[in-house]
Amino acid sequence: MNEYTMRCVIRQHRTQNVHWMIPRPVNSLFTGRSELVQRIESTIRNNDQDTTKQKRLVITGIGGIGKSEMCLQVADLLRNDFWGVFWVDVHNPSTAKSDFLAISKKIGSAAESVAESVQALANTKDRWLLILDNADNPEVDYAAYIPSGNQGVVIITSRVPECSQYSTLPAETLEGLNKEHSTQLLLKAARRPKASWELCKKQTLAIVQLLASHTLALIQAGAYIAEGHCRLEEYASKYKQLRERLLKHYPKQQQSRYQHVYATFEASVTVLNDAGEVGQDALDLLGVLSMLHSSMLPLHVFADAWDGAKVALSAKDNETSAIDTTAALGEWHVSHLPRFIDGQADERDDYRLSKASALLVSLSLVTRHGSDERDGLSMHPLAHAWAKDRLQKRQQDEAWVRTGCLLALSWTQPEMWQMFEKQLQPDLKLHLQSFLSPSVQTIFQYGPLNMILPIFLKSGWALKTMREDKSLESMLAGIYEVFQIVPQNPSEEHMGIWDLAARNLEDMGHADQAAKLLEYVVKVRKNTLRETSPLLLHSQHTLATAYHTNGQIKEAVVLLEHVVKVRETTLAETHPDWLASQHMLAVAYWANGQTKEAIALLEHVVKVQETTLAETHPDRLASQHNLAAAYWANGQTKEAIALLEHVVKARETTLAETHPHRLVSQHELAHAYWANGQTKEAIALLEHVVKVQETTLAETHPDRLASQHNLAAAYWANGQTKEAVALLEHVVMVIQIILPPTHPDRKVSERNLAYMQSRAESRELVYLMKSLFLL
Incomplete structure (x- = not known):
């Protein structure tokens, strides 16, 4: 020593x-x-x-x-x-x-x-x-x-x-308490007898989750309950209605220095107000974050918005903005970006954003995340609630507009969102839900109608990409109400709305209505645009896709051949639009029985995309998926399975479990397994697809019905007779409600059910005899 x-x-x-x-x-x-x-x-x-x-x-x-x-x-x-x-x-x-x-x-x-x-x-x-x-x-x-x-x-x-x-x-x-200690703290503060703690565990955990295990917030919640303002089981619902009041309530004894949660965060505002331009930029950034969700917002959104601003400013005189003013982003949107983004500058400068975010991080108001594709900012849920509630009504409206312009302009550059869809989509979905949480009617009061609408339409295309079909349908209904329009009676001045509405109708299983609406769009644009106009060609391509979905195969082939021919004269071989049209034409060929032409065209598209697109790019995977389907239809089962297994594996790393593109690849792979005699693998995959679709699609949606139909067929092939008949009976019951007697899909399902029912009893008897013989 x-x-x-x-x-x-x-x-x-x-x-x-x-x-x-x-x-x-x-x-x-x-x-x-x-x-x-x-x-x-x-x-x-x-x-x-x-x-x-x-x-x-x-x-x-x-x-x-x-x-x-x-x-x-x-x-x-x-x-x-x-x-x-x-x-x-x-x-x-x-x-x-x-x-x-x-x-x-x-x-x-x-x-x-x-x-x-x-x-x-x-x-x-x-x-x-x-x-x-x-x-x-x-x-x-x-x-x-x-x-x-x-x-x-x-x-x-x-x-x-x-x-x-x-x-x-x-x-x-110091992080938040774990669940066990959070519940104990809440119940202590609520002065609940220890003997009753286990009985109210579920309600307590709901509050703990709501308050993100924030220590002072849990004490405040407990005090609010202990003082008789509400019961434990009522707090969660009251929080959603009266969040600001509840987070400013504090116990009379054993107070913290700040008394209530919001005061702890408000103390940082003094620092921001004294920090000059960087402090004001930080407050602007805080306002943007408050309009979104508390989860991670990728920083590339800000860079993409600057790039989008340059596109919007350069496109102000082109034909798209001249014809479809409802969809156009322009100078107004660029001028309403957060002040730390200079959309007019010749070069992007992230200095002010970096300083503002660093200041917020230094005050523990936001958290910085630093991996490659997930470099971004998030907030503690309570700090996020405070950031929004501290704004006056006018300030909230202005913050929504700034955030809307940021998002809308960033979605002009969608590549990052597509490439990392699985990692980013959960956060993006939460951000969009928060951003669009006010009613459509309320949001249109935040600024000029013709300036707010493009923000809505860009948000709508993001919802479409994520396949949030019901949310998009609801948003469109609000837009129809504000403008007093309906898709059944379209007008020329709302073309941007009809583009989005038609795609939503198709995704919701209403391909016939989508085709009719797109026919109108194409008709109007043919009268106003030249034949080689990218906007007209895009509309024709989309109409052909709706034709294909609606079973109008010949019309789809004719229109797509025209689009491909025109684009061949105006676009490079590697241009995504030309490849997309060739891809869709191949799909139409396949549906038309022209299997060899379909395979040849898809092999060409896939070959080009393999040299220009990343392995996980959605366009490349879509082409590989359809090539595999064509292989399967042509009897090339092994090639189909190998390619589909690759697509499914890639989409499982890039898409959410519920994304329709991931599900359709799994469905197609199951179909190929079944054709190859791999019945158990087919059933396992189809059961998964059906289970997910039951939570995401309406009972009448064609994709859900198709998966159930194929699962019933796989059950039948595997000897599961009762399961097969029961499931197909359900499919036929639904189809008979939504499809006319002459519809080919209805006829096929009814014929298959009749076949199963006629043989079910004898098949069960055979199985019984076999089992008795074995015994």
């Missing part, structure tokens, strides 16, 4: 706490974190560490998470290890000075400034513990508050992650 350690041991034996300057007692509601408390206690008491360094520990975390309460616990445990235990609130210079002068007076110093007080504490020969609470301003150098020497121990609490640099001991980051 060295001389210094010996002195420490002797001092500990004779130490008695003389000065105890702690602002409040430990909170009786303190729950969990016992391992962390013990670790800190052990680290501070450990005398085997470097004796030449002062022991300093920094605890960081979001406001209201319990950093100060942790210090109260540690101070209480270590009280008799120190001659003096002192607490300084450093959230602003005046409180820091007041607390330091009080310490000086207590220890008999005549210090008149912070510096003199700090020096007086450094000169004290007895052991002391100094807690610097609320070191939350990233612009302040808190080293000025740390006494020199190694006689004392310093604990610093901060929301600023960079403050960890002051720590000579391993810094600690």
